[in-house]
Amino acid sequence: MKNLRNAIKNKGKIKKITVLTGSGISAESGIATFRDHDGLWETYKVEDVATPEGFFKNPELVWQFYDRRRQEIKKACPNRGHYALAELEEAADLHNITFNLCTQNIDGLHRKAGSKNILELHGSLWKVICMDCKKHSLSEETPIKDIPPKCSFCSGLLRPDVVWFGEALHQDALEKAYAAMECDILLVIGTSLLVYPVAYFPFFALKNKAIVAEINVKETSCSDYFIFVKGKAGEILDNIVQLIREFM
Ligand code: BJW
Ligand code: ZN
Numbered sequence: 001m002k003n004l005r006n007a008i009k010n011k012g013k014i015k016k017i018t019v020l021t022g023s024g025i026s027a028e029s030g031i032a033t034f035r036d037h038d039g040l041w042e043t044y045k046v047e048d049v050a051t052p053e054g055f056f057k058n059p060e061l062v063w064q065f066y067d068r069r070r071q072e073i074k075k076a077c078p079n080r081g082h083y084a085l086a087e088l089e090e091a092a093d094l095h096n097i098t099f100n101l102c103t104q105n106i107d108g109l110h111r112k113a114g115s116k117n118i119l120e121l122h123g124s125l126w127k128v129i130c131m132d133c134k135k136h137s138l139s140e141e142t143p144i145k146d147i148p149p150k151c152s153f154c155s156g157l158l159r160p161d162v163v164w165f166g167e168a169l170h171q172d173a174l175e176k177a178y179a180a181m182e183c184d185i186l187l188v189i190g191t192s193l194l195v196y197p198v199a200y201f202p203f204f205a206l207k208n209k210a211i212v213a214e215i216n217v218k219e220t221s222c223s224d225y226f227i228f229v230k231g232k233a234g235e236i237l238d239n240i241v242q243l244i245r246e247f248m
Pocket of ligand 1: 021022023024025027028033034035036039050104105106122162163164165166167168169189190191192193194195196197215216217218220231232233234
């Protein structure tokens with residue numbers, strides 16, 4: 001934390017803050033991460049439930065996976081970490097500081113906590129796309145009665161509006177995310193940084209001379225490049241937000 005304070009102090013006036021989150025920020029809301037012990041990839045095979053090929057082969061299985069997650073997440077509440085980031089955005093707005101929250105999470109908990117300027121890089125658990133007519137729509141039915149669900153316009157098969165392995169992130173989101181990495185300070189919270197292209201983002205920010213602070217319960221393979229702050233997001237983000245606010 002001392003390193004972070006010194007880095008911010010040396011930076012001078014902060015004009016642009018960006019946050020990048022992963023599943024670790026929702027862990028304290030009781031939502032499983034992917035690659036930790038007891039993570040989702042211990043129970044499910046990635047290729048079965050998080051690839052277009054898996055969905056093509058067995059849409060029922062994929063929908064059961066997402067329906068189960070929707071049921072858990074519907075019951076979940078944002079934790080102190082989510083709220084601290086919403087407070088940071090509010091403070092940034094008051095000081096005319098640009099604030100962007102880029103998340104890999106599809107759970108919607110940042111919005112529930114009050115964050116506004118959110119880029120959902122891997123899509124949303126609460127949106128679907130029709131495989132036939134390609135219409136995008138919101139979907140809140142939980143649990144889903146008929147699996148796999150069908151399109152109310154054309155009866156085509158619906159898929160979750162999320163980004164699976166082998167699929168491109170939405171161009172618009174990608175461009176906005178790269179632009180957001182041109183910032184004064186980037187907080188990278190609760191992500192293993194093992195999934196691309198998101199794993200490149202903090203390095204892009206470093207190249208742009210941003211202070212990159214990584215907040216995680218354990219070091220990642222990238223930690224040596226950043227200012228590493230060890231701890232649970234829900235326990236330490238309040239202090240980090242407080243620290244940044246001192247320099248607004
Ligand atoms: C805490 C905590 C607490 C716990 N507090 N911390 C370049 C190199 C190599 C490979 C590739 C490459 N470019 C592309 C690839 C292939 C592939 C990829 O990255 N593979 C790697 C696995 C090697 N990438 C893709 O396929 C991507 N698409 C793409 O690049 O397209 C190119 C293309 C262009 C044109 C045409 C076609 C294609 C897409 C990736 C999509 C990932 N999708 C998923 C599923 C989304 C929907 C869903 O949620 O179901 O996204 S996979 C999964 O991983 C999910 C997550 O968002 C993502 C990241 O996981 P995350 O959040 O980091 O979770 P964990 O579990 O890994 O980490 C949790 C962390 O929290 C840990 O560090 C803990 O310590 C920490 N933690 N508790 C703080 N309380
Ligand atoms: Zn349709």
